[in-house]
Amino acid sequence: MSRARRIFLLSPADCGGERARLIRNPTADFDLAKRLRAAGGAPLGEVFSFLSGLYFRGKLAYARAFVDPPRAVRGILAITAGDGLRDVDDPITLADVERYAGVPISLDETRYRQPLERDARRLATQLDRTCEVVLLGSVATRKYVEVLADVFPGRLRFPSKFAGIGDMSRGALLLSCVREARELAYRAPKRPPSRK
Numbered sequence: 001m002s003r004a005r006r007i008f009l010l011s012p013a014d015c016g017g018e019r020a021r022l023i024r025n026p027t028a029d030f031d032l033a034k035r036l037r038a039a040g041g042a043p044l045g046e047v048f049s050f051l052s053g054l055y056f057r058g059k060l061a062y063a064r065a066f067v068d069p070p071r072a073v074r075g076i077l078a079i080t081a082g083d084g085l086r087d088v089d090d091p092i093t094l095a096d097v098e099r100y101a102g103v104p105i106s107l108d109e110t111r112y113r114q115p116l117e118r119d120a121r122r123l124a125t126q127l128d129r130t131c132e133v134v135l136l137g138s139v140a141t142r143k144y145v146e147v148l149a150d151v152f153p154g155r156l157r158f159p160s161k162f163a164g165i166g167d168m169s170r171g172a173l174l175l176s177c178v179r180e181a182r183e184l185a186y187r188a189p190k191r192p193p194s195r196k
Contacts, residue, residue, distance in 0.1 A: 004130045007075045007123075008063035010088065011137025011144060013048035013056050015081065015100035020051050024097060036094045044078055045088030047097065055167040058174030059136040060088060065178045073126050077119075079137070079144065081105055084115030085123065105143055113147060120151040132157050132186065136174070139163075139189035149189065157186035 014020065023033050032050055035042040049057040060076070069075030077085040081103035083096070103111045127133070133152045139145050139162070148156050161184055162170055177184060 004132050005070050006066065006068045006132045006134060007073065007077070007127070008067055008134050008136055009085065009148065010056065010059045010063060010076065010078045011135070012079045012081060012105060013052035015051060015097050017051065019053070020097065020101060023050060024094060036097065041091035041093040043088065044086055044090050044092045047092055048078060054171035058171030061178045062174035063136060066183045070127060070131055079116060082111050082115060084119035107142055107146060116147050117151065120148060124151050131155065134158065134186055135189070145189050156188060158189050159184040160187045
């Protein structure tokens with residue numbers, strides 16, 4: 001019996017932080033900043049890896065190492081602030097980064113929640129019932145789990161070892177797993193209590 005197919009959803013990078021201000025500086029002359037300002041942009045995964053550093057780089061490397069999507073399904077998608085789910089290889093521009101910086105990652109923010117729900121539902125129609133959807137991101141807050149658990153009932157997972165450790169430790173853990181060709185165990189997240 002073959003194992004379940006698996007896709008990964010990566011939590012977003014902070015597009016309003018210190019590294020974002022650096023890359024958004026119009027005088028920045030390093031390669032990624034120049035490509036981001038050009039019409040063709042730069043791959044979302046590369047940009048988010050720069051913005052977030054070790055954590056997103058670890059998530060992206062881990063997902064690339066262990067993704068096993070169904071045929072014709074994009075297997076590594078990043079959650080964005082305003083554009084729902086986007087393939088990590090999709091090009092984005094400086095205008096996209098600036099737009100993301102203006103949208104709070106909050107369930108009360110319709111510019112964030114509605115595109116995420118739309119794209120998650122569309123993705124769910126492309127997956128068979130055995131395909132696991134692994135969230136590489138925090139499950140301790142409602143901002144990802146509430147939407148995704150409703151759309152992917154019974155098949156949303158996260159790495160068990162993520163529980164109780166911080167972002168930098170998660171990034172280091174994921175990169176270590178890639179080096180060792182060691183996939184983590186996954187489990188279903190508990191839905192955080194509602195704050196309403």
